[in-house]
Amino acid sequence: MKKKHAYYDIIIIGGGPAGLTAAIYTGRAKLKTLVLEKSFIGGSASSSSEIINYPGFPSGITGLALTKLFHEQAKLLGAEFKLTAAKKVNFSTQNDYTVDTFRTIYHAKSIIITAGGIPCLTNAKNEEKFLFDKGISFCATCDAAACENKTILVVGSGNAA
Structure with missing residues (x-):
């Protein structure tokens, strides 16, 4: 062709x-x-x-x-x-x-x-149930207010985490 x-x-x-x-x-x-x-x-x-x-x-x-x-x-x-x-x-x-x-x-x-980025998933069991505003966040700036007074877990290291 x-x-x-x-x-x-x-x-x-x-x-x-x-x-x-x-x-x-x-x-x-x-x-x-x-x-x-x-x-x-x-x-x-x-x-x-x-x-x-x-x-x-x-x-x-x-x-x-x-x-x-x-x-x-x-x-x-x-x-x-x-x-x-x-x-x-x-x-x-x-x-x-x-x-x-x-x-x-x-x-x-x-x-x-401007290729953007794709968040890294952990492949933890049932992870997919909590994506897209159902508990898992990829943006601290965006979602910090929603996590106030909650217990959270940070996965990762360095500046990204």
Whole structure:
């Protein structure tokens, strides 16, 4: 199968909050922008049932609602979105970087990588029953207030723990 070629000023790999924010800025700058996301727009922030520490939402907002607003704003500013995985990135040619996907090779003058992170699970028995706001937290800043006056267990080491 011969792949198509498409050309952009900026390609953003990752459609979570960082990628969506980058798309808002590049769209506002009138740059032809493509966001590549392999799974779903909004990233892991979309699964948060309440975000209370984001400016402008004093009563809080769900992660899904907030990232949906980011997505809408980026689209209004001209960013394009493709739900496909970046299989290979080539930075060897100056001003013509490429991102290889299943069907298309995308070309860009610049590439921004906002791949995000995936929380590490312990694979403890029944762990899956407590994910996604049911007891297991991956963000101390986000969830500390909900843990006040509770007994907690920290798993990990270093700054992450």
